[in-house]
Amino acid sequence: MTTELTGRLTDLQLKVLFSELHKSRVGQNQKGFSHVQQWDVRRFLIRVFGFGGYDTELVSIDCVKEIEIKAGDRSRWTVVYRVHQRLTVKDIYGRPIATFDGVATGDAQNQPGLGDAHDGAVKEADSQSLKRAAVNLGDAFGLSLYNGGSTAPVVLWSAAHPPKTAEGGKPEAVPDVPEDPPVQPEPDAVQQAPESEPAAQPATPAPAPAPAPALADPPAQQRPGAMPAAGPNERQAALDSMWEAARAVNFADGLPAQFQASFGHPIEQGTAAEFRQARDLMAGSAAA
Known part of the structure; x- marks a missing residue:
């Protein structure tokens, strides 16, 4: 009104x-x-x-x-x-x-x-x-x-x-x-x-509901959001770090869907800052 x-x-x-x-x-x-x-x-x-x-x-x-x-x-x-x-x-x-x-x-x-x-x-x-x-x-x-x-x-x-x-x-x-x-x-x-x-x-992804068997970490250029093979860069480094954190808490399989829900867009459109934010949350969850 x-x-x-x-x-x-x-x-x-x-x-x-x-x-x-x-x-x-x-x-x-x-x-x-x-x-x-x-x-x-x-x-x-x-x-x-x-x-x-x-x-x-x-x-x-x-x-x-x-x-x-x-x-x-x-x-x-x-x-x-x-x-x-x-x-x-x-x-x-x-x-x-x-x-x-x-x-x-x-x-x-x-x-x-x-x-x-x-x-x-x-x-x-x-x-x-x-x-x-x-x-x-x-x-x-x-x-x-x-x-x-x-x-x-x-x-x-x-x-x-x-x-x-x-x-x-x-x-x-x-x-x-x-x-x-x-x-x-x-x-x-x-x-x-x-x-x-x-x-x-802050919009942050949630940890896995329960521990699951460790999943193989996809090769860097096959992960959702990976940049073309053009050498290291800040975004790629942050993306790789996020995937490593996801694997450490057995959450690699659920990461793409949770990232989409948390940030409003798929990993492919994510920024280095968002990747680091997601990484930090999963690292904190593992330490809790």
């Missing part, structure tokens, strides 16, 4: 809302996509609308999935939550002027404690849903990041809030409309580019 702003915004509030997103507020998530932090969104809600100038309502919080992975006499947990959050902003007199809804899922994967898994997943979904609601307020809240990760403003002007002339402060009949920046494709919705919350629990 989205309601239109009623125009009860001060000139200074409009100036901030029309401003360019400062590059210092933009970070990169684990997949390399641009985003703004949830706490930064709250900071700017306070800056624009004041203390008590906005309300958030958790319309619904649903546990989508709770998965227990047995590892000997211990368990690890993966939990997924879906949150529907409503953001209401107010004018300087405390009167509601706009309401925006945001819906998002969040997960916490391969956690040693069930409580920590639920806590992490709820926090992630809460963070994402707030940002998705706030992005309706424009560039100051990350809207431009949908345009190829750019911080250049994309709203620029609004017929509902035309600039005022110097004489008498009356609105111009027709604003001088700036040229729009080139429109880039939106990021893949599955990867959630601008909103992939940086504070999320």
